[in-house]
Amino acid sequence: MNISEIKIAVDAMGGDNAPTEIVKGVVEFINKNKVKVILVGKADLIYSQLLQYKYSQDMIDVVDASEIISNDDSPTEAIKTKKQSSMVIGLYMLKEKKIDAFISAGNTGALVAGSTLIVGRIKGVKRPALACMFPTLNGISLLIDVGANVDAKPIYLKQFAQMGSIYFRNVVGVKEPRVGLVNIGTEDKKGNELVRESFKLLKDSDLNFTGNLEARNIFRGEADIIVCDAFVGNIILKHSEGLVKDIFGLIKKELNSSIMSKIGALFAIGAFKNIKKIFDYSEYGGAPLLGLENLVVKAHGSSKASDIQAALNQCVKFVEQDIANEIAKKMENDKEEEKGE
Amino acid sequence: MNISEIKIAVDAMGGDNAPTEIVKGVVEFINKNKVKVILVGKADLIYSQLLQYKYSQDMIDVVDASEIISNDDSPTEAIKTKKQSSMVIGLYMLKEKKIDAFISAGNTGALVAGSTLIVGRIKGVKRPALACMFPTLNGISLLIDVGANVDAKPIYLKQFAQMGSIYFRNVVGVKEPRVGLVNIGTEDKKGNELVRESFKLLKDSDLNFTGNLEARNIFRGEADIIVCDAFVGNIILKHSEGLVKDIFGLIKKELNSSIMSKIGALFAIGAFKNIKKIFDYSEYGGAPLLGLENLVVKAHGSSKASDIQAALNQCVKFVEQDIANEIAKKMENDKEEEKGE
Structure with a gap:
């Protein structure tokens, strides 16, 4: 698809900094890229934000949505009852192919449920999975699933590995x-029932499966694709975020606790900046929900304008590289192989 | 029980630093405490280590064991076939009440399987659980289960919370x-099937249940008892260990990367020492396997002499406070209540 034909919708009402940072991010993005963006949400709020910026008006459309799905809403219920919410309207636009991708920083559970119900899965995909770039000492890995399937089956995990590999490669x-x-x-027979069975499926697949990955080695970058169910994935993700934040908070506090250490901090400021960079992986955008017919991206709840820009760039790349189609082909092949067995 | 009557056996062959550090830790302990310790393992190796130290000989016994269960051994098989191993012999001594507690830094899976098979559970306890002290910004919490039950049921998790609370209180x-x-x-209905059902049981219990604990808040010390199945617990524990180690490794590397930052590090050395102290929780000893008729403690695989000393002190406290008995009473009460319902 030609980049100038791509259209992406953004949920203007999702996340802690909506709509301010969402609108800002969209304006910054379209001022750099020839990609049309549709802001979905309370039109009056969106326009009052847009008034502050200089931008080419034919590059941004606004679609009014009177309702908002909040983080306190029960996911499936919200999708079913809040038909006029920015999230549901955005997902229907994607379903009807009026847009090529939809980004939301809102309620993760609702976005996952809504995407599966409204947008629909690629044929052969058992469950879509939320994939998240994860910083490591080696660079970057992909953690999948971080939010879609808390009760998973071995075949799901195999498909997560397949979809994750395609995404990461691209x-x-x-x-x-x-x-x-x-x-x-690390031993073959370690773990609970789910991972013991998943191990066998992954071993027999054509994936570059390197075996079990111990939690202590995740940050060392021992694997590019870190496969797990969403319960475990969410715990790894949130635990990392929390721990890293708290350790650096602790260091800051300690370095401020005496004149000696304050002087030390001044000299070492470059070193700390380098370390902080390692943990900044916002350039990779949000978490794509892999396995859907069209692309949905979950942006972090605390997304700033720069994160929304990154997510928009991510969508362009995804659509240009036709990743959904590549996943569809893989699933089709797998089915053929199963038949042929 | 009077402290002078307590007898503790230590697996001299378990862990990365066996028997050197194990024997050293035992000698240092008995030189400070009037508690008899039995070293179980290859007698010639143990005696050759003991020769190096000055100690009161009637405070250490040696029980010969010709076999060793290594980390590569399959747990249940090793327990069944290596009858002359230090671990199996030690567990039988505990079963036969020749000792009051048994410590091993060896194969975790084998120790858990062997303890359940040989030592036996407290009446009413569905599954013993491995409990581990976990450093937080607030001080210390208890993470349970970290290694016994990778496929858990809601009632197990409730009992882990009960046993953990009793241990932590003491x-x-x-x-x-x-x-x-x-x-x-944090919402009531979040999570997979296991935790959703466990939530209900914990809510209806007489425990001081504060609700769901998000992984990002674990290190903040939001809960004293952090309850989960062993798969999740092990991942939290190992992920923490790995991440903390790697972050400090990264800081060290960066601080050594330029003259400026080296100077900074010198000034800030006190601050870093304070932070390191927070993550040092070896004073609490090893991980007790709660729910057994007698005490088994899993010491960290990389245990040094000081860790073995701490584990010995931990055993003395556990036996003196009669924690196993308190757990037994709680289970008995729970059963009575169930009957009365």
């Missing part, structure tokens, strides 16, 4: 991403 | 420890 450029299965030991 | 002195259930959100 986005990061690694030809044969190493797939690791999150487990509590 | 060891740390917190009267009503706050119990948090590890989950992917």
